[in-house]
Amino acid sequence: MFPRPIQQASTGAQWLYTIALPIALLIWLFPLLGVALTSLRPASDLAQGNYFGMPSGIAWENYVFIFTQTPMAKYMINSLWVTIPTVIGAVSLSLMTGFALAVYGFRANMLVFFMFVAGNFVPFQILMVPVRDMTLQLGMYNTWYGLALFHIAFQTGFCTLFMRNFIKALPYELIEAARVEGVSEWRIFWFIVLPLMRPAIAALSVLVFTFIWNDFFWATVLTQGVDSQPITAGLSSLNGQWIAQWHLVSAGSIIAALPPVAMFFLMQKHFIAGLTLGAVK
């Protein structure tokens, strides 16, 4: 193990490590903690310049205000309407593409695979004008499905890479054996491969959920107004209205950050397995 386990170090070093851990964490999460505390500070404190002293009280009303006086709840629902179909769509499509690329040795295999991988890395701006134009032409501008369809297509690139590598790592004998038995290709996919894909599906679902929930660029390009804007774009426009009302900006930020954070904590193992794909041989 590297570095040497702290248990083998002197008692002094062990103590130092035990103290250093929480201090390092506090410094690291400082912006987050500051904003979390500000979100609970009464507006009057900020008006009096009491930014970092003892708060005069805990102001849950900031959060009440966010939910009653601003469309934040609506923005969250809009976000869910985009995020959940995208997760389902991208995972389903990439299960099939990943299967095709992992199991069949046809000639264009590598070409198609690398096209998905490369497409996944292009800058969004090269897609922006045509995708926005197409979405407008199809009457899907400002709708959840206009945004979700784009996300499904784009995320399929990354998801295909993931699924294909996952299926490649499965024992190929399973598929061979089924073929000898005369099982059709579709049933091999459905009854043999799919049940083994659960960890991959879980990992990709949490990752795609987080990516899409946090997306800001496409939300700005393809939606407008309270009816369809997801929470990132909504928070940004509210931020424009709340100039220097930091207790509200903070509370709004915390609300927007909560769902992915909850998702991460609930599905931590899968989340990290998905992100670190390829980091070990």
Place this chain on the structure above:
Amino acid sequence: MAQASHTATIRRTGGRLSQRKIAPWLFLAPGLFMFTVYVLWPIVESVTLSFYDWNGLYNADGAFTGRFVGMGNYAELMRDPAFETSLWNNLKWLVLYMLALPIGLMIAIFLNQSVRGIRLYKSLFFFPFVISQVVVGLMFAWFYAPNFGLFFLLTEWITGKGTAILADPDLVTYGIIAAGLWPQIAYVMILYLTGLNNVAPDQIEAARLDGAKGWRMLWYVVLPQLRPATFIAVIVTVIGALRSFDLVSIMTKGGPFGESRVLSYYMFEMALGEYGFRMGYGAAIAVVLFLIMMVFISGFIWKMWRDETER
């Protein structure tokens, strides 16, 4: 009878084989269709559009109103000082974002212990990556805020004069990059933590017996084993640096005086922002960004290709 069942087998395996030829394309069809419509074709369209002058509108009868200008947009880019600023800022992003690698590695080494509660520490250190960049931008805007922001107070305490970094044309880009580094370091850290977990213990022990420790151990024994993690970290960091749109948009909108623009944001400003709807000009900026990105993408694909064919 025997003959009949024999031909039946042949027919069946024949069907098998052709089924195996068609099946991959049926499985690929929906995904490939979506990807072509929304990713591949728009790239072609954007490149075409970059040779046109177009305000994004159509005639009443639905005809495209763009005017062909050849290399006109690119020629204009060469003379555009805002484009030059954006390009330089992108370079700053690229270079400084690479700091995420050593810092992420340091934190990963710091956390790679098995003491009580370490798992929770690791997850909390990873936190910034999970949060939306919009929220990260707002958090750092608060941190940098003039007069009461902690960064302002800190600089005031050290130098006697507070620095409002987001209002300072010379420093603004560095302020935004620092905000971007926060989640990026977290990502690199988690890559290295996974990598460290898989470092071969016998090699470490052998090197220890040979008297290797500290930096030498890290450099000669551990880092070579972390190569796959480093490779992925470089890729995601380069992409992160070139995709920097959210933070610029949230924290400064490219200001003050356009000094914090990057190509991705400048493109958006030109095509959809307050400067009007110059779709062709925006597309030209996007093509430049795309070409820069292509250098890195090709490198990545080339390495993956080698790994795949070696197997």
